[in-house]
Amino acid sequence: MERKKLTIRDIMKMKNNKKIVAITSYDYPTAKIADEAGVDIILIGDSLGMVILGYPSTLQVGMSEMLIHTKAVCNANPKALVVSDMPFMSYEYSKEKAILNSSKFLRLGADAIKLEGGSEYKEVIKNIVNSGIPVMGHIGLTPQKYKQIGGYRLIGKNYQEAKDLLDDAIQLEDSGIFSLVIEYTAYEVAKRITEKISIPTICIGSGPYCDGQIMVINDILGMGDYSPEFAKRYVDLKSIIRNAISNYKSEVENGKFPEKYWGMKDEDKKKFENS
Ligand SMILES: Nc1nc(=O)c2c([nH]1)NC[C@@H]1CN(c3ccc(C(=O)N[C@@H](CCC(=O)O)C(=O)O)cc3)CN21
Ligand SMILES: CC(C)C(=O)C(=O)O
Ligand SMILES: [Mg+2]
Numbered sequence: 001m002e003r004k005k006l007t008i009r010d011i012m013k014m015k016n017n018k019k020i021v022a023i024t025s026y027d028y029p030t031a032k033i034a035d036e037a038g039v040d041i042i043l044i045g046d047s048l049g050m051v052i053l054g055y056p057s058t059l060q061v062g063m064s065e066m067l068i069h070t071k072a073v074c075n076a077n078p079k080a081l082v083v084s085d086m087p088f089m090s091y092e093y094s095k096e097k098a099i100l101n102s103s104k105f106l107r108l109g110a111d112a113i114k115l116e117g118g119s120e121y122k123e124v125i126k127n128i129v130n131s132g133i134p135v136m137g138h139i140g141l142t143p144q145k146y147k148q149i150g151g152y153r154l155i156g157k158n159y160q161e162a163k164d165l166l167d168d169a170i171q172l173e174d175s176g177i178f179s180l181v182i183e184y185t186a187y188e189v190a191k192r193i194t195e196k197i198s199i200p201t202i203c204i205g206s207g208p209y210c211d212g213q214i215m216v217i218n219d220i221l222g223m224g225d226y227s228p229e230f231a232k233r234y235v236d237l238k239s240i241i242r243n244a245i246s247n248y249k250s251e252v253e254n255g256k257f258p259e260k261y262w263g264m265k266d267e268d269k270k271k272f273e274n275s
Contacts, residue, residue: 002078003038003079003115003137006040006041006079006080006081006110007081007111008081008111008134008178008179010040010081011040011041011081011178011179012178012179012199012200013202014040014200014211014212015198015200015211016211017198019064019213020040020041020179020200020202020211020212020213020216021038021039021040021041021213021219021248022039022040022041022042022043022202022212022213022215023039023041023042023043023214023215023216023220024042024043024044024045024048024214024216024217024218025042025043025044025047025073025213025217026044026048026051026052026069026072026073026217027052027069027072027073027101028072028073028076029073029076030217031073031075031076031078032070032076033079034078034080034217035078035079035080036115036152037273039080040080040081040212041080041081041082041202041212041214042073042078042080042081042082042083042115043083043084043085043086043214044066044069044070044073044082044083044085044110045085045198045216046058046061046085046086046087046088046143046144046157047085047143047187048061048065048066048069048078048085048218049061049065050226051216051217051218051223051224052069052190052218052240053065057143057146058087058088058143058144059088059144061087062090062151063087063090063101063104065087066084066085066086066087066090066103066105067089067104067108070079070082070084070105070107070108070109070110070189071108072110074108074110081111081112082109082110082111082112082113083098083110083111083112083113083136084105084110084113084114085113085114085115085203086101086102086113086114086115086116087144088144091121091124091128092124095123095124095127097126098124098128099127099128099131099133102128102131102133102135103131103133106133107194111134112133112135112136112178113128113133113134113135113136114135114137114138114181115135115136115137115138116138116139116142116143116144116145117137117138117139117142117166118139118165118167118168118171118172119167119171119172121175122171122172122174122175123175123176124174124177125137125177126176129175129176129177130243132142132258133218134178135175135176135177135178136177136178136179136180136181136202137166137167137169137172137175137177137179137180137181138180138181138183138184138187139163139169139172139180139181139182139183139185139208140155140156140165140181140182140184140185141153141154141155141183141184141185142183143183151185152228153184154184154185154186154205155183155184155185155186156185156186156188156189157186161189162186162188162189162192165182165185165189165193166189166192166193169171169193169196169201169203170196170197173197173199175200177199178199179199179202179211180197180199180200180202181201181202181203181204181214182201182202182203182204182206183203183204183205183206183209183231184204184205184206184228185206185264186206186207187206187207187208187209189206189210190203190206190207190209191207191210194209194211196208198241200212202214204230205228205229205230214239215231215232219231219232219233220232220233220234220235221233221235221237222234222235222236222237222238222239223237223238223241223247224238252262
């Protein structure tokens, strides 16, 4: 059966109905594979900086990099909803800049943008949504603010943080977001938010009581030198790739590769040899 392109309305209808499966992807081949596997959402996350570009954090990622990788993913024409992360400082300091930068992702073919932050971004989000651009929220551990947060730590363990997260979720729903990522919070907080708001919650490291889950693709594939404690590795792709490359190396060194090669036409070969 031909799968149809998913829209934000399809995603919203999945709340209380079917778990939403989201994964990050940063390039054409993995976007194709993820889409063939039938995921609902492909996120071009700014985790790109850490897992693909080798930066120390997501703070180094800029618009130009997010746009190139969004283009690569969109070239795969995914049926999944395509969402791009707004990078650090692309939406914080001016409303015009926030709208303009979000629009660049939609022009390339993305279906929505995601930005990190709580109720302090209500106006920013309203402006983007009013421009016709669907926005996904992101609360809890917001990696672009890890310096302020004090590291990549679990959020909402105490009453005040838990209460603030719930308030943020309610305010963000009111600002017009179509779904909300809840990253690395106490599970009770994610559960309460999921019950309280009427848009889908998509969790990472915040437990099972959410409308969906998201994972960084490199973590589930075992492709990288660091993974958060909440990630589950489904395959050790790093060893598979290393073995393949080392087999190639041995075969070149011992003359086993290449096995296939092609020659000239007989008469031209003679002429060539005698030339
Ligand atoms: N590969 C990868 N996967 C991710 O999910 C991911 C990234 N990179 N980069 C961007 C952010 C950063 N994220 C993180 C990073 C670390 C922890 C973590 O588990 N930290 C440790 C130490 C916390 C501390 O310093 O107190 C932990 O044990 O909790 C969680 C989320 C999630 N995102
Ligand atoms: C982990 C997800 C939610 C993200 O923001 C990213 O990959 O950048
Ligand atoms: Mg991100």
